Amino acid sequence: MPKIEVRKLSKVFGPSAKKVLNELEKNFDKQDVLAETKHAIGVYNASFDVEEGEVFVIIGLSGSGKSTLIRCLNRLNKPTGGSIIVDGDDIVKYDRKQLRDFRRHKTAMVFQNFALLSHKNVLDNVAFGLKIKGVSKEESYAKAQNMLSMVGLEGYEESSVNELSGGMKQRVGLARALANDPEILLMDEAFSALDPIVRRDMQFELIKLQKKLKKTIVFITHDINEAFKLGDRVAIMKDARIVQIGTPEEILANPCDDYVEKFTVDIDKTKVLPVRSIMSVPGCLTKLKDGPKVALQEMRANAVSSAYVVDDQLHLKGIVTLNNARQAAEEKKTISDVMQTDIVQVDQETMISDLVPLAAQSPYPIAVKDEQGKLCGIVTRVAILSHL
Ligand SMILES: Nc1ncnc2c1ncn2[C@@H]1O[C@H](COP(=O)(O)OP(=O)(O)OP(=O)(O)O)[C@@H](O)[C@H]1O
Ligand SMILES: [Mg+2]
Structure with missing residues (x-):
C-alpha cells in the first residue's frame, strides 16, 4: 500500500469554490476562469501515489500549484475535491482533533523561509515542537541535541538563530522537522533561498539523512537539476495540473510535451542517467x-x-x-x-x-x-x- 494516495485532488480559491470546480470544463484555461469567476484554480484533478520511503518531487513554474498541492497534504489547505489517503485514512475527512494529531505525529514541514522562532536559540527552536506535544523538557532537549548533531550543528545549541547563515538556518529547520520523528516530511522549496554551493551541500545532506532515516518525503522545487538529483520520482505541474509523473530517466527519455521538454533541456543528462x-x-x-x-x-x-x-x-x-x-x-x-x-x-x-x-x-x-x-x-x- 502506498504511504500517500492522492485521488482527483482539487483546490479552488474563492467563496464558491465547490460550485466553480463542478462547473469547470475539462479543458478550462486558468486565466479565463479567474477573469470570469474571480476564483483561482490552485490544483486540478491531481492523482498520484507516494510510496513509503520515497522521495517524491514536484516541480513546475511559478504559480503552477506546487505549494497549494503540498499544503493540501497536511491540510494547511482544505481541498475542494478529491481524497488524500494516508496509511489508509482519508485526511480530507479529518475533524479538528484528528487533524491536530495527524500534524503532530505523522508529518512535518520545512519551509523556504525557514520559519524559525527568532527570539529563541538553536536548541530551543528544535525542541519547541516536542515540548508542545507534551514531551518532557529533558527528553525534548535530548532529542533536539541528537537531531542537531545529525544535521551537523553540534556546538551551535546556544546560538541565536539570527546569527546563523542561510544554510545553517535551514539545517535548524530540518532538525526541527525531524525531531518529531515524522513519517512524512514535506519540503516546500526548502533549499531555494540558499546560494548554489550551500544548496548543493544541503542536497547532499538530505540524501545522506534519507539513506539513514528512510522517511516519505514530498519535496518541491523549481530547479530541475535538484528535482532529478533528489527525486525517486518527479511530478511536473503546469497550470494547476500534473502533466507527467515518472522517474528522472523516464521523463528524460519520454517528455510528454513541449513544456516538460523545456524543463529537461537544462539537465546534465550524464549526471542523471545511470550506466x-x-x-x-x-x-x-x-x-x-x-x-x-x-x-x-x-x-x-x-x-x-x-x-x-x-x-x-x-x-x-x-x-x-x-x-x-x-x-x-x-x-x-x-x-x-x-x-x-x-x-x-x-x-x-x-x-x-x-x-x-x-x-x-x-x-x-x-x-x-x-x-x-x-x-x-x-x-x-x-x-x-x-x-x-
Ligand atoms: N490563498 C490563496 N488565495 C487565492 N489564490 C491562491 C492562494 N494561494 C495560491 N493561489 C493561487 O493558486 C495558484 C497556484 O499557486 P501556488 O502558490 O500553489 O504556486 P507555486 O507553484 O507554489 O508557485 P511558486 O513557484 O511561485 O511558489 C496561483 O494562481 C495562485 O495565485
Ligand atoms: Mg510555491
Missing part, C-alpha cells in the same frame, strides 16, 4: 574453467577479438584477447595464465558522468556489474563520449 541506460551486451563471454580453445572458438563464432572471462556465477575475472588465447593454446597454458585482469568494473547505477575519468584510463570497455556482482554489460568509450 545501465547506455551499456551494451558483452560481445563474447568465456568461462574461466574452459580452455583457450573454447575461448578461441567463441571469439571466432562471434567475430570479435576479445572475450570476457567469467566464473560460474558470472563474476568477471578478466579479458582474454585472440592473441592471448592463441598463445595459451600453443604453450598449453590456461585462460587465467594469460588473461588481462586490470578491467575497470562499475556498478550499474553509477552515473555516466562518473565514468569519464575511468574510461580515459581503461584500455578496454568498462565492465558493468549488477547487484549480485554479475557481469551484466559493458560500456565503450564511444558510448560514453556520445552522451556527453
